[in-house]
Amino acid sequence: MLKQERATVILQRLNTLYPDPPIPLDHTDEFTLLVAVLLSAQCTDKKVNEVTPELFRVAGTPQAMRALGEEGILEIIRPLGLSKQKAKSLAKLSGMLIDQHDGQVPNTFESLEALPGVGHKTASVVMSQAFGFPAFPVDTHIHRLAQRWGLSSGKNVVQTEKDLKKLFPESSWNKLHLQIIFYGREHCTARGCDGRVCDLCRELYPNRRKPVVWKKP
Known part of the structure; x- marks a missing residue:
């Protein structure tokens, strides 16, 4: 063959x-999908889905995530692998979305991959599942x-x-x-x-x- x-x-x-x-990571919009995919690095989707309900309850928008801050994010996502680096990335990422993208998740590979903690795979998932772009x-x-x-x-x-x-x-x-x-x-x-x-x-x-x-x- x-x-x-x-x-x-x-x-x-x-x-x-x-x-x-179905998309295996629980989310409600582009931002929560981006966050969930970022958190899934070196971690199972099941474990991410156990952590994100509380995270999204208190920080389901870039504004709320930035307000929660790195330490607050870390306290919630600590059970996940690479939690310290991920908390740092999410805090900075949320600020960049607010300052550079009017609080919206951008819909280009270039802009997504410029965000802290977002590599090509994460950007590809967001582009395909959030925006329907072939990836x-x-x-x-x-x-x-x-x-x-x-x-x-x-x-x-x-x-x-x-x-x-x-x-x-x-x-x-x-x-x-x-x-x-x-x-x-x-x-x-x-x-x-x-x-x-x-x-x-x-x-x-x-x-x-x-x-x-x-x-x-």
């Missing part, structure tokens, strides 16, 4: 499994599965994103990145599959004999 043929099969199977995948955020699950499915070499997440964008139609990106994440969590997990166990890996590579040792991002 050629690479493009594998991509077609993957898209068909994931559309059947996850026809309408393909690559997280650990997507990076792993792209290698197991023979879609990318796994050199780095930048290359993985480029490879996936070439293989899948642009109209599918925003939904597909969520579908792959859900499949990676539920079926093709880091320890539960080695490229020869889950249904999709077996369908794509029925004669694979050796496990796929994936390159971590």
Whole structure:
């Protein structure tokens, strides 16, 4: 099966499994989505969703977040990994949104990536899920599965994103990145599959004999 043929099969199977995948991070608007994605770095979505209700209750806007301040933010998000750096970033980010963007989350990659704590992946999630701009955020699950499915070499997440964008139609990106994440969590997990166990890996590579040792991002 050629690479493009594998991509077609993957898209068909994931559309059947996850026809309408939800955004796994709880949020109510562009700002709370941005905050939740920033907090999810090196942390599970489940853990973030446990912390954000209280954070958003007292600081659900840039104005309230800036007023809460770094120490107040830290007190709430302390259970999360990298909490000190994230609290610092959120305090500065909120101020920049107020001072430079009239309190609104900007809708360009350049402006988003200029915000403290916001990298390309975070910006991609916000652009795709908040503003509907075609983007393909690559997280650990997507990076792993792209290698197991023979879609990318796994050199780095930048290359993985480029490879996936070439293989899948642009109209599918925003939904597909969520579908792959859900499949990676539920079926093709880091320890539960080695490229020869889950249904999709077996369908794509029925004669694979050796496990796929994936390159971590």
